[in-house]
Structure formats: structure tokens, C-alpha cells
Amino acid sequence: MEEDTDYRIRFSSLCFINDHVGFHGTIKRSPSDFIVVEIDEQGHLVNTATNEPVYEISKILPEPNNFAKKPKLDLQNVSFEDGKKQEVNTLARGSDGDQHQSGSEKEDSINGGTSECEEKADVLSSFLDERTNELLNQFASDVKEKWTSKPEPIGPSPEFSVGRILDKNRRAILHSAIRQKFPFLVTVGKNSEIVVKPNLEYKELCHLVSEEEAFNFFKYLDAKKENSKFTFKPDTNKDHRKAVHHFVNKKFGNLVETKSFPELNYSAANPNVAITVRFREKAHKHKHRKSSLLEREERKAIYTAFTLRKENMEMFEAIGFLAIKLGVIPSDFSYAGLKDKKAITYQAMVVRKVTPERLKNIEKEIEKKRMNVFNIRSVDDSLRLGQLKGNHFDVVIRNLKNQINDSANLRERILEAIENVKNKGFLNYYGPQRFGKGRKVHTDQIGLALLKSDMVKAIKLFLTPEDLDDAVNRAKKYFLQTEDAKGTLSLMPEFRVREKALLESLHRFGMTEEGCIQAWFSFPHSMRIFYAHAYSSKVWNEAVSYRLATYGSRVVEGDLVCLDEDVGDEHLPNSKVHLVTEEEESANTYAIYQVVLPVLGYNIQYPKNKVGQWYHDVLSRDGLQTCRFKVPPLKLNIPGCYRHILKHPHNLTYQLMEDHDIDVQTEDSHTKEATLSLLVSFDLDASCYATVCLREIMKHDV
Incomplete structure (x- = not known):
């Protein structure tokens, strides 16, 4: 496959906030090297009922906070002791409160009175x-x-x-x-x-x-x-x-x-x-009461919650497979967030119209697809995107090496890098998996076509083949050459659930503008809006780089800052966002960790400085000058939100291990050489990316 030059260009332009040197290493050599466990709104790990071994590498006591804790495993390997016992810097997140003071934490309601x-x-x-x-x-x-x-x-x-x-x-x-x-x-x-x-x-x-x-x-x-x-x-x-x-x-x-x-x-x-x-x-x-008939129907609705464990599989592929086995459609599944493909991931899900007994009956069948379901139980409602506290990560970074031309002690470099990010944080970019790393067409390109209501182009982009000679890409190549949806369906492998659903609609409605609209409706709403969000995410990444290149770490007049540390980015209303004044800039009233930038949508305000003008220039560049971030034909409304440009990992712990089974070839022989691997464990707020945090630690793209 050709090098993904667009990916390389867009991610090599991203900045760093720390000034340490960093180091090289290999991430995601296998799915078990990257374990992701969702943290629910109550702060509990969703895999608590499983016996799946998860790395816990803490030798340094983290600061107590609302993130989940796990029992520690005693790993008998080389470890760092930082000696400082510093507490982890946190940017606590919580539910939206009715606070009026700038920067105040969410408090209990205590009634006022004269006494x-x-x-x-x-x-x-x-x-x-x-x-x-x-x-x-x-x-x-x-x-x-x-x-x-x-x-x-x-x-x-x-x-x-x-x-x-x-x-x-x-x-x-x-x-x-x-x-x-x-x-x-x-x-x-x-x-x-x-x-x-x-x-x-x-x-x-x-x-x-x-x-x-x-x-x-x-x-x-x-x-x-x-x-x-x-x-x-x-x-x-x-x-x-x-x-x-x-x-x-x-x-x-x-x-x-x-x-x-x-x-x-x-x-x-x-x-x-x-x-x-x-x-x-x-x-x-103020909401109108539903009719008694609708209320009765709602009471009859069946919702079954469960934890999904999957390995090396896209989430939408997993949902498609489960939908077929349960006789429902993908949109009957709801979830709080998307998870990595090349990883072992645990996440909460809810499926409609399926009883716990039916779900338990397919446990053996889905195990063959590297999936498991457990914690199966009845609940009253579905999940919504963002309905989680964050994610816990256990990551193994292998083949650790110094940066080129760096002769310093590798262990010291690693210690310096981790402590810097632990204390100073990392730039909160959207990670490469948001856009489809390694693909010819990225998700944000499809999203841009949808925002411009170019449905036919969006379909063609979605079905663009990679430079691989396999059944999936041969089928895609055939479709772009012929637009024969029926013939392409016969070529497309069964496991490509999304592609087959799309092609079935195109076969039924045709490759017209209206036919392509109907084809997009073969995807659940969460998947349709995912592409539009991907475009907004790409622009946000570019905006952060421009903001830092223009103003650095100073908080300047016209910046937007968050006035409430306990409100998560996806719930941050306009009323909690403040425009920095000239006087506040002079007085250094705010710090860089309070600065937010808007994620594009119809209900956001822009910074009142060069960054705000930059947003308008980008929209003009992409042909979205008049875009209202609503796509009525696909029932997509994108209100937008605000996102902190700086985040901190929570409960960050780490340990070095020696691998003794690395085969090294020299001119005259093969030798076994010990190399270092790093086990790092941390929690991140919802919508933060572990790969981005690791990129800041290592100081190179991962």
C-alpha cells in the first residue's frame, strides 16, 4: 500500500507542549499491548466482572480522585522510583452544575439564610x-x-x-x-x-x-x-x-x-x-407529557445492558455481527464512546428489543469472533455518546531506544518524559484513529462531502479501495468502475457489514442523489454523524497548532477560557465559556490549561483574535462559508462544542521491563539481546486519546 502521505503531513504538523527530548518505541505490536477499559459515570471500570489479566504497573502511589482504581499486580521487574512522590496533576471533570463563579468546582446546594x-x-x-x-x-x-x-x-x-x-x-x-x-x-x-x-x-x-x-x-x-x-x-x-x-x-x-x-x-x-x-x-x-399510548409502549421497551470485550476489531464491525446474530439492526445498539481497533477493549453497551436471555444464548458463537459479552442485565434506557467518565489504558511500549543523535541515559530520558507529561499535561489533539490512519480516504473527507450535501461523492469516497489485492478492495474497485451495486454485493465478503448494507440500499434505490441519501440511512445515526464530527475534529487539530504557533502558551485577549473545571468538554455550554479581556491578559488572570477552542457547529462562538479569523478562512477554503452545520436530508444537526487544548493523564504509573528474547543479527552471528519495554498505565477523560498522550511522552508520532 502507498504511504499515507496525507496522514503523515497532517500529524507531523502537530505541536508539543513539553520541552523534553523523548524516546522511540513500538506501540500496538499486538492487541494485548494496548488494553482499553471504559470508566462509567460512577467511576467504575466496566470490566470488573472479568478475569481478563490487565496490566497494573503502579509503583508510585497516584493521587486519590474520582477515577477508578484496580488491585495492583506485583510485577517483579526493573522499575523507576521517582523519589518525589508527586501527586498527579488532574483537571477534574464532573457533571454540569449551575455554578456562576469563574473556575469554581461543583458544590452541594446549601440554602442561604440570615443565620x-x-x-x-x-x-x-x-x-x-x-x-x-x-x-x-x-x-x-x-x-x-x-x-x-x-x-x-x-x-x-x-x-x-x-x-x-x-x-x-x-x-x-x-x-x-x-x-x-x-x-x-x-x-x-x-x-x-x-x-x-x-x-x-x-x-x-x-x-x-x-x-x-x-x-x-x-x-x-x-x-x-x-x-x-x-x-x-x-x-x-x-x-x-x-x-x-x-x-x-x-x-x-x-x-x-x-x-x-x-x-x-x-x-x-x-x-x-x-x-x-x-x-x-x-x-x-416544560416538556409536554407523552400520550398514554406512547407511555405504555415505552414501558414495554426492552433494554439489555452488557460489557463488550473485543480484540483487534472495529466497533462498527462488532456491532454489525452482533446485530445479525440477534436479529436486530445496528441502530438498536447504543454506546458511550468509540474504541480502538488494534487493541483489547472493554466498553458498556445497551441493545434494544433483546432480552438478557437471548444475548446469553449467543455467547459461545461470538467468542469465535474474538468477542465476549458479560455483565448482562436489564436496564431502563439506552446509552448516549459521552455517557462515561473516561477510559483506563494499559499500554506496553516495546523496543525502547534513544532519539537519533541522543546519547543520554535512556532510563533517565524516559523518567524525564513521563514526569513532564504527568505534571504539565499534553496537547489534547484528536488521535489518528479518528480519521482512519493508513487509508487513502480519511473520515473527515467523507464528512466534508456530507456537510456540503454532496451525497454521491460521499458514497464514492466511502467505497474508495486501498492499494491491496484482497476481496474487499477488489469489490470496491469493481463498484467505482461500474456502479453495479448488485454485482458488487456478490463480491463483498459477508463480514463487511457496513459496505453490504450500503450496497443493498444502492441496489434498491439507485446511484442518484436521492438513492445515496437512502443508502446513508442504512447506517445508524451515530455512524452518520461520526463522519461530520471527523471533519470538525480535523479543523480543531489544525486550530490548536495555529493557536500555539501564533500566541504560544500565553493566554491573550480574545481567547476563550472555561470557567468551570468540573464540566466535561462535551457538556460545556456557552455560558461557561468566557472571552478574555485586555485587562485579564495583562493581569495573567487565566492559565493555558483553561483555554478552549470551538469544535465546529451551529451553536458555538469563535475566539476574538487571529484564531477566530483563521476559523473563518478555513471554512471559506473548504467551501463551507454558508454552512449551518445541519444536513436535513440525513437528519444531522451538529451544534458543536468546546474542547480544552491541554489535558492531563490521571493516575499515571509506569514500570520498565527487560525483554530477553529479541533476536539481533550481526555480520557473523545471531545473538539474543535484552531490550527495554515500558509498561504505562493511566486514566484519561472522555474523548481524550491515549495515542496523543503517548506521542507527547515519546516526542514522536506513534
């Missing part, structure tokens, strides 16, 4: 030592004093660190307790550390209303008490009321709504009107 300052003081006294509590009170006092000084001081905002709190529940309580006692402060989560800063929004509101009102308003917001209301003092100035409305809706419109009500003694002579604030109702309360 709560005393309660919060008690909480702070019990959670913080006396000295820290005293320093926190002094910091709060200093902030208030500086705000009232004339002239006001300039420069970056002061900060106070409460320290690292490893237990997430304690952190949540402390976040809320501090903000309830001192509403003029905000708390920010940084790798389990709680940092306290002045609340600039509080200060801004004090220019519009009294400090007493601002104080009580922010206490009300933070308490998040359902069905509660807050009312500002009556105001006769309509323009001033308008300014207060504008401020509240601009800053907190996703959380609350405002309305003006006249006072009881309202009259033309006494036009007192008060602004009342209340929390928005949850969206589900």
Missing part, C-alpha cells in the same frame, strides 16, 4: 486549621479595604490558597462555605487546590446597587435554593433598573431570570418598581 454566616464560619473552623482560617479572614478584610481605597490599586488580582483538599466532597463544602460567608470572593479549583480571589462581578454590581444588596444577591445565587426569589430594593429610575436587568441577565442569564414588579403603593407620583430574580425552571418541566 448562615455563622453556620459557614463553623464549617470553615471544622474544615480549616486555625492559622488558615485566620489568614482567610485577613485576606477577605484586605480585599474589602483595597476596594474602598482611593485611588484603587492596579495590577493583578490578589489570591489566597486554602491548600490542597484531596476529598472532593470536602472541597465542594469548602467552596460553598467560603462563598456563602464571603460573597465578595470567588473560589477556583486548581488540581485539588482551592484558591480564593476577589469576585469582580460582585464589585461591578456594587456600582449599580448597594453593597448590602450585592452581598445578599450573591449569597442567594450560590445557595441555589429551588423556587426561591430575591428582590432588589424599589427603584424609581427606569434607566437604572434597565442597567441592573442587563447586568444580571448578561452574567447569570443561564441560571436566573429577572422581572420588574410595581410596589403596592405604586402611582404616577410614586413610581417605585422592584426587580425580582428567580431561578429558571429545569427544561424538563
Whole structure:
């Protein structure tokens, strides 16, 4: 097969964030060298019921967090001891909360009230030592004093660190307790550390209303008490009321709504009107109830959950095979995320219209296809994409060598590389498997054709053969030469489920534009939208490289930053994304790990600097100037999202081993030479790629 030059060009242009030298090695020499286990939303590994041996190579105690833990295997091999016992840097992810402070972690809802300052003081006294509590009170006092000084001081905002709190529940309580006692402060989560800063929004509101009102308003917001209301003092100035409305809706419109009500003694002579604030109702309360017939049908629906173990197999091929054996269609299967092909992978799945007993009956048959199903049970609903916490990886990197012209100690190079990425993170690129490494046509090219509604071109791209003389590629070559779907069907091997489904539709509806639309509907929605997402992913990768080449690691005016560390990228709403101002750039308010870039879609905002213009230029280059990221014929709506440009691995552990069975040929003989292999184990947030993390560690494409 010809070299995949497009892949080589697009991935050699990706950047690195760390400055270590790195090393060479071989990844995925066999599927058992790359084991992926999904971590569900509760933080549990989905393979917990299996006896499958999974590498666990920890010699360094990781920092406790919400990711899953496994029993350790005692591997009697050469290992690193870093001596520092540093805790792993984490960028904690959690479910979407209703936070309003920038960077604050998700906290429990603690109701506000007039007596709560005393309660919060008690909480702070019990959670913080006396000295820290005293320093926190002094910091709060200093902030208030500086705000009232004339002239006001300039420069970056002061900060106070409460320290690292490893237990997430304690952190949540402390976040809320501090903000309830001192509403003029905000708390920010940084790798389990709680940092306290002045609340600039509080200060801004004090220019519009009294400090007493601002104080009580922010206490009300933070308490998040359902069905509660807050009312500002009556105001006769309509323009001033308008300014207060504008401020509240601009800053907190996703959380609350405002309305003006006249006072009881309202009259033309006494036009007192008060602004009342209340929390928005949850969206589900506005949904219409389904008819009783539909509700009965929904109750009758059967959903069976299970864990799928597959080896060296594409996920869609696995689903197609299961669908045939169970007598359902591929779209009856739902899953939380896609998994690698050349690997042993474990993931949660749900299938509709199949009982647990039926699934158990085919266990023996599917074992012949290098698949297993277990943890089979009835559930109430299907899975959705992104419904997971992350993935655990156990990877063996073999044939370790120094980079060319590097004579340093290899073990030291490996230690340096791993510690750097553990502490500084890696650039969060989409991995090569997203685009189909080694193929003539990449998934993003098909996605671009779909976004341009060129259905015929998209079909031809999908059926483009590789330069291999096998049954699959001979069938594809025949189709492109003849467009004879029926004849191609007879040539296509049975195991190519997607291709056969597509060809059956083309045989029925023809190779017209409408026929190709019908052919795409032979794929489940998740597969159709996968191609459109692949195009957005490719552009995002390019955007990261451009952003770093243009501005480096500085956070500059016009950048987009995430204001909530606990919200995952796929759930990050526009309200949690902030546009960096000139003043914030000067004050170094934000760090590079908070910067996000938009993944293309119809509901995203662009950076307001050179990067934003770059996005528009790329859309113009690809003929998508007027694209609304909706493809009605295929029922595809792509809202877009935001993605952090920097991520950290969690629970990263590693160990060196010696392989003694490597056959090395010299001029006069064959000898057995010991080579080093590296076992590395880590957890990644959902939608992060292990190959990208390893690329940053090794400093070369993998």
C-alpha cells in the first residue's frame, strides 16, 4: 500500500507542549499491548466482572480522585522510583452544575439564610486549621479595604490558597462555605487546590446597587435554593433598573431570570418598581407529557445492558455481527464512546428489543469472533455518546531506544518524559484513529462531502479501495468502475457489514442523489454523524497548532477560557465559556490549561483574535462559508462544542521491563539481546486519546 502521505503531513504538523527530548518505541505490536477499559459515570471500570489479566504497573502511589482504581499486580521487574512522590496533576471533570463563579468546582446546594454566616464560619473552623482560617479572614478584610481605597490599586488580582483538599466532597463544602460567608470572593479549583480571589462581578454590581444588596444577591445565587426569589430594593429610575436587568441577565442569564414588579403603593407620583430574580425552571418541566399510548409502549421497551470485550476489531464491525446474530439492526445498539481497533477493549453497551436471555444464548458463537459479552442485565434506557467518565489504558511500549543523535541515559530520558507529561499535561489533539490512519480516504473527507450535501461523492469516497489485492478492495474497485451495486454485493465478503448494507440500499434505490441519501440511512445515526464530527475534529487539530504557533502558551485577549473545571468538554455550554479581556491578559488572570477552542457547529462562538479569523478562512477554503452545520436530508444537526487544548493523564504509573528474547543479527552471528519495554498505565477523560498522550511522552508520532 502507498504511504499515507496525507496522514503523515497532517500529524507531523502537530505541536508539543513539553520541552523534553523523548524516546522511540513500538506501540500496538499486538492487541494485548494496548488494553482499553471504559470508566462509567460512577467511576467504575466496566470490566470488573472479568478475569481478563490487565496490566497494573503502579509503583508510585497516584493521587486519590474520582477515577477508578484496580488491585495492583506485583510485577517483579526493573522499575523507576521517582523519589518525589508527586501527586498527579488532574483537571477534574464532573457533571454540569449551575455554578456562576469563574473556575469554581461543583458544590452541594446549601440554602442561604440570615443565620448562615455563622453556620459557614463553623464549617470553615471544622474544615480549616486555625492559622488558615485566620489568614482567610485577613485576606477577605484586605480585599474589602483595597476596594474602598482611593485611588484603587492596579495590577493583578490578589489570591489566597486554602491548600490542597484531596476529598472532593470536602472541597465542594469548602467552596460553598467560603462563598456563602464571603460573597465578595470567588473560589477556583486548581488540581485539588482551592484558591480564593476577589469576585469582580460582585464589585461591578456594587456600582449599580448597594453593597448590602450585592452581598445578599450573591449569597442567594450560590445557595441555589429551588423556587426561591430575591428582590432588589424599589427603584424609581427606569434607566437604572434597565442597567441592573442587563447586568444580571448578561452574567447569570443561564441560571436566573429577572422581572420588574410595581410596589403596592405604586402611582404616577410614586413610581417605585422592584426587580425580582428567580431561578429558571429545569427544561424538563416544560416538556409536554407523552400520550398514554406512547407511555405504555415505552414501558414495554426492552433494554439489555452488557460489557463488550473485543480484540483487534472495529466497533462498527462488532456491532454489525452482533446485530445479525440477534436479529436486530445496528441502530438498536447504543454506546458511550468509540474504541480502538488494534487493541483489547472493554466498553458498556445497551441493545434494544433483546432480552438478557437471548444475548446469553449467543455467547459461545461470538467468542469465535474474538468477542465476549458479560455483565448482562436489564436496564431502563439506552446509552448516549459521552455517557462515561473516561477510559483506563494499559499500554506496553516495546523496543525502547534513544532519539537519533541522543546519547543520554535512556532510563533517565524516559523518567524525564513521563514526569513532564504527568505534571504539565499534553496537547489534547484528536488521535489518528479518528480519521482512519493508513487509508487513502480519511473520515473527515467523507464528512466534508456530507456537510456540503454532496451525497454521491460521499458514497464514492466511502467505497474508495486501498492499494491491496484482497476481496474487499477488489469489490470496491469493481463498484467505482461500474456502479453495479448488485454485482458488487456478490463480491463483498459477508463480514463487511457496513459496505453490504450500503450496497443493498444502492441496489434498491439507485446511484442518484436521492438513492445515496437512502443508502446513508442504512447506517445508524451515530455512524452518520461520526463522519461530520471527523471533519470538525480535523479543523480543531489544525486550530490548536495555529493557536500555539501564533500566541504560544500565553493566554491573550480574545481567547476563550472555561470557567468551570468540573464540566466535561462535551457538556460545556456557552455560558461557561468566557472571552478574555485586555485587562485579564495583562493581569495573567487565566492559565493555558483553561483555554478552549470551538469544535465546529451551529451553536458555538469563535475566539476574538487571529484564531477566530483563521476559523473563518478555513471554512471559506473548504467551501463551507454558508454552512449551518445541519444536513436535513440525513437528519444531522451538529451544534458543536468546546474542547480544552491541554489535558492531563490521571493516575499515571509506569514500570520498565527487560525483554530477553529479541533476536539481533550481526555480520557473523545471531545473538539474543535484552531490550527495554515500558509498561504505562493511566486514566484519561472522555474523548481524550491515549495515542496523543503517548506521542507527547515519546516526542514522536506513534
